[in-house]
Amino acid sequence: MTTTAATFDAAAAEASDGGPVVVPVALGDRSYDILIGDGLIGRVGALMAERLPGARAAIVTDANLAGLHLDALEAGLEAAGIASSAIVVAPGEASKSFPVFERVVDAVIGGRFERGDAVVALGGGVVGDLSGFVAGVVRRGMRFVQIPTSLLAQVDSSVGGKTGINVAHGKNLVGVFHQPDLVVADTAALDTLSERHFRAGYAEVAKYGLIDDAGFFAWLEANHGAVFAGGTARTAAIATSCRAKARVVAADERETGERALLNLGHTFGHALEAATGYSDRLVHGEAIAIGMVLAHDFSVRMNLASRDDADRVRAHFSTVGLPTRLADVPGDLPDADGLLKLIGQDKKVARGKLTFILTHGIGQAFIANDVPPSAVTDFLAEAAV
Ligand SMILES: NC(=O)c1ccc[n+]([C@@H]2O[C@H](COP(=O)([O-])OP(=O)(O)OC[C@H]3O[C@@H](n4cnc5c(N)ncnc54)[C@H](O)[C@@H]3O)[C@@H](O)[C@H]2O)c1
Numbered sequence: 001m002t003t004t005a006a007t008f009d010a011a012a013a014e015a016s017d018g019g020p021v022v023v024p025v026a027l028g029d030r031s032y033d034i035l036i037g038d039g040l041i042g043r044v045g046a047l048m049a050e051r052l053p054g055a056r057a058a059i060v061t062d063a064n065l066a067g068l069h070l071d072a073l074e075a076g077l078e079a080a081g082i083a084s085s086a087i088v089v090a091p092g093e094a095s096k097s098f099p100v101f102e103r104v105v106d107a108v109i110g111g112r113f114e115r116g117d118a119v120v121a122l123g124g125g126v127v128g129d130l131s132g133f134v135a136g137v138v139r140r141g142m143r144f145v146q147i148p149t150s151l152l153a154q155v156d157s158s159v160g161g162k163t164g165i166n167v168a169h170g171k172n173l174v175g176v177f178h179q180p181d182l183v184v185a186d187t188a189a190l191d192t193l194s195e196r197h198f199r200a201g202y203a204e205v206a207k208y209g210l211i212d213d214a215g216f217f218a219w220l221e222a223n224h225g226a227v228f229a230g231g232t233a234r235t236a237a238i239a240t241s242c243r244a245k246a247r248v249v250a251a252d253e254r255e256t257g258e259r260a261l262l263n264l265g266h267t268f269g270h271a272l273e274a275a276t277g278y279s280d281r282l283v284h285g286e287a288i289a290i291g292m293v294l295a296h297d298f299s300v301r302m303n304l305a306s307r308d309d310a311d312r313v314r315a316h317f318s319t320v321g322l323p324t325r326l327a328d329v330p331g332d333l334p335d336a337d338g339l340l341k342l343i344g345q346d347k348k349v350a351r352g353k354l355t356f357i358l359t360h361g362i363g364q365a366f367i368a369n370d371v372p373p374s375a376v377t378d379f380l381a382e383a384a385v
């Protein structure tokens with residue numbers, strides 16, 4: 001549902017009884033809940049015992065999370081009588097790769113985890129996408145529990161079942177749709193997240209406003225300080241984001257239509273991630289922040305949106321410290337033709353034609369099929385200046 005600045009109600013986005021906020025994802029017999037609240041990691045064992053009785057847990061996490069939040073998860077699993085073992089990968093986008101995928105698959109099968117056992121992702125979007133892919137293919141599909149620990153993962157990647165890894169040709173080009181059975185977002189975990197990664201996740205929060213909720217975007221412009229500070233504004237922003245994503249996923253699980261709107265900024269952004277080698281030069285949320293600004297600027301250039309709206313998007317992202325221009329990417333980038341080659345590998349390409357998510361203004365994104373490649377290169381050549 002689209003809200004306006006006057007009607008967006010942050011308080012209504014919170015649970016009234018002090019318990020976790022519950023956001024259902026309605027997918028028939030594969031429906032599941034997203035639980036959002038403070039201190040939930042220690043309760044995952046009890047929640048799993050209720051929802052997946054008898055399942056053991058193959059925990060996949062990264063080395064940062066292993067030192068911070070793994071003990072609490074393991075203690076809760078043990079208290080609930082759930083046997084577990086942990087597989088630890090290196091932090092960072094490079095772990096969404098074939099070699100790391102193979103290592104995790106080997107550890108899960110070698111650990112004799114069965115189809116009815118659960119792969120449990122404790123981490124950000126990298127761990128979630130990688131281990132969801134493992135869960136989707138080992139023994140042709142295991143149970144899957146997401147414990148997202150970054151802002152980005154809590155508002156976006158843990159929900160909706162897109163899993164996968166990157167290859168040199170492009171982002172997320174190998175993977176499967178595999179929905180989780182449960183998502184548990186412990187907002188207290190965000191207290192240990194770096195500011196850089198919190199900001200990167202904020203880009204995907206703002207995305208929901210830019211897609212179809214101008215009121216939410218206006219609320220973020222006024223309340224971003226409180227969202228960054230934590231507390232109820234942050235929980236409200238997470239819950240609002242999850243509700244928006246759950247609605248789209250329920251309507252179009254496999255992206256045959258409107259789910260593509262969630263790709264706002266990603267056609268440009270994914271090309272930038274590939275161009276920077278999936279490295280710390282540019283993390284996903286930063287690439288998507290630049291991509292969303294470019295999508296608005298490109299829409300202005302195509303006479304679809306007003307310059308005022310595009311400027312508002314750039315100004316807000318600058319205010320919170322996100323990059324907004326190609327020139328903000330450290331190091332060299334390919335030229336416009338090089339970027340277009342990468343864009344040509346986008347999964348939204350249909351019969352060789354480029355698809356972009358463009359906009360008529362803030363909260364008015366739409367799917368644009370058959371975008372002329374020459375318009376894209378002309379625009380990128382100008383944007384690079
Ligand atoms: N499947 C989807 O629908 C979807 C949606 C959006 C993004 N993604 C993917 O998500 C990935 C980006 O996710 P991300 O931004 O979470 O990156 P990430 O998983 O690399 O996490 C960012 C960094 O923060 C650390 N970290 C995470 N939680 C922490 C915590 N609580 N305390 C301390 N450190 C913590 C991680 O170790 C890592 O170093 C990209 O690969 C992107 O393509 C997928």
Ligand SMILES: O=C(O)C(=O)C[C@@H](O)[C@H](O)[C@H](O)COP(=O)(O)O
Nearest residue numbers: 156160162171172259262263266347
């Ligand atoms: O869930 C979706 O659908 C999205 O597009 C969410 C994006 O934020 C996310 O980065 C996703 O992984 C991109 O999907 P892809 O199909 O373009 O790889």
Ligand SMILES: [Zn+2]
Nearest residue numbers: 204266284288
């Ligand atoms: Zn994204």
